Amino acid sequence: MTTGGRIDKRQAILDGAFTVFAREGYAQACVQDIARESGVAKPTVYNHMTDKATLFVNALEVAAQTALAERIAALEPLAAPGDDLRATLDEVAHALLRLHTDSRSCALKRLLHSEINHFPDILEIVKESGPDRLNNALADRLARLALAGRLRAADPDLAAEQFMALLLGPLEARSRLGTRTLEDAELRTMAAAAVDAFLRAWATP
Amino acid sequence: MTTGGRIDKRQAILDGAFTVFAREGYAQACVQDIARESGVAKPTVYNHMTDKATLFVNALEVAAQTALAERIAALEPLAAPGDDLRATLDEVAHALLRLHTDSRSCALKRLLHSEINHFPDILEIVKESGPDRLNNALADRLARLALAGRLRAADPDLAAEQFMALLLGPLEARSRLGTRTLEDAELRTMAAAAVDAFLRAWATP
DNA sequence: CCGAATATGAACTCATGGGTTCAACGTAAC
DNA sequence: GTTACGTTGAACCCATGAGTTCATATTCGG
Known part of the structure; x- marks a missing residue:
């Protein structure tokens, strides 16, 4: 067949x-x-x-699934963090930044945003393979770190949300809405700044 | 004439x-x-x-200018913060969240993102009335607070960037890309969470 | 090697919509 | 009144592109 x-x-x-x-x-x-x-x-x-619309939705769906898988894979170092938690976070943050500045990732985000009103199915894609999934995976890792006494124990979901916010928030302006290609050095600086603020807010006192 | x-x-x-x-x-x-x-x-x-394209760019331009003016106005309370810095930040954060969840604001962001590749002029609009301008205005306020010893003195631009990131980062997932209308109570909770993390990271030690 | 399923390219239909034209219509200035 | 200008609605031209058709070529299983 x-x-x-x-x-x-x-x-x-x-x-x-x-x-x-x-x-x-x-x-x-x-x-x-x-x-x-x-x-x-x-x-x-x-x-x-069958038509252009379903072609569009299907194409977005596989792109979203691919992107999500790559991002979750980038969290791997957090499963067995070394003595230097900051270094591990730096590494993960940098990997996530690289994935989020990839041109296909930017395009995916653009398309999801711009057509979400015309294609209700897109909402399903976002729920299935959107940032929530990544947040949850990150929250799981952070919860284990909290249990090991290396982070504040309160609300790993919030911690994950704020880690991602500190990391990705500055991206939009810096990359001029995905227009400018960021050098790897700049990505490292941004990752370090995000991790630094995150640790000040979430390290055990 | x-x-x-x-x-x-x-x-x-x-x-x-x-x-x-x-x-x-x-x-x-x-x-x-x-x-x-x-x-x-x-x-x-x-x-x-003259044609549909310039109509589009002009419409975006005035919308962006309006949005920027409203947002900068929302920073006003920081000019004369009371004894309770946290309360002032909460107020400003909440106002900014309301402005950023407004349906016209969401639409503006969507349009800027989705058409930035087809209309180079849009880049100019972003530079002119985009988040950089708001960041700068906020950094000015924060610099004065730092000078008054109420915040860490290091890098007010970074502080402003991270304040906005903590505030707006969680918005995307929560509002389901602008699809869901957030209740005012939820906005207040989000504002408080962002301000809390910001103060842990940036309050004078 | 044969036959069934699939791929191909070119041509076709048809709806949509950008942009223009034009004659008729206010309306405000003098 | 008359002059000048902006507005109006309807009709028009024309390019684009979705989706289909069909006759031909290709490929793969048996």
Whole structure:
């Protein structure tokens, strides 16, 4: 039934679709371009997806799942933090910053924001693979640190939320809404500043 | 030359344009609808603006200026903070949260993000009336507080950036990308949490 | 090698909407 | 009144692009 080729084409289409939607936005993207970008003919696109709208939603969905998985993987060092908690947090913060400044991540965020009113299904994607999931995963790690006496014990969810806020909040202005590419050195500085403030607010007194 | 009526029409057009763009997005909004929303005929729109693109940019520009002015005004209490610094910060934080959850503010942010790649002029708007301006105004207030010994003296710009981050970062997830309307009680809780963390990180030791 | 399923490209239909034209209509200035 | 200017609504032209059709080519299982 689903031959290998079919699955490959489907992946190629979803991938190419995200690329074009990311570059053009939903309305400005045309299916012809998506087909070209995917290395596929236009009728083939309609062979796999019923219309442009579902193509859009599906493309966003896989992009969101991929992004979430990468971000959660970046929390890994917190599972076995060394003696130097600050260094571990710096490392995780820097990795998260890199992932959040990636051009596909920025585009994903842009698309989710801009089309959320036209596509109710997008809300489901956000609940399924949005920042809440990442916050929860981070809260889990922080809770274990709190239990080990290395952080304040109060409300790991709030701690996670504020860690992410301190880290990502400054991003928007610094990157000029995703226009400017930030140097790695600048990312390290931002990560260090966020971790520093976070530890002042959340380290055990 | 410019009779009173002309200016009124121009304002009405810019206002109606923002309303429709906010509801539909740039590409999906049609000039006919904008004309209807503004209580004006379609050729009148083209009488004031050369084309849809400049109409869009101008509408965004006035919306951004308005939003910035409101936000800077909300910092006013910090000019003469009472004995209770926390209470003053709570008040300002709450006011800022209300302004940032306003539906027009959310729409403005959405539009800036989603069309920044198609309209280079938007970058100018962001630099002119974007978060940097608000950060600077806040940093000024915080610098005076630091000078008065009520906050750490180091880097008021960073302090302002982190205050805004702690305040607005949690907003995105909580409001489900601007979909959910937040109750005033929830805004107060969020403001208090942000101020609490900010003071732990930035109060004089 | 054959046959079924899928892919292809080109051409087609049709709806949408940006931008313009024009003749008729206020309306305010003098 | 008349002159000048802005507004109006309707009709119009034209480009774009979603979605389909079909005849042909390709590919893969058996």
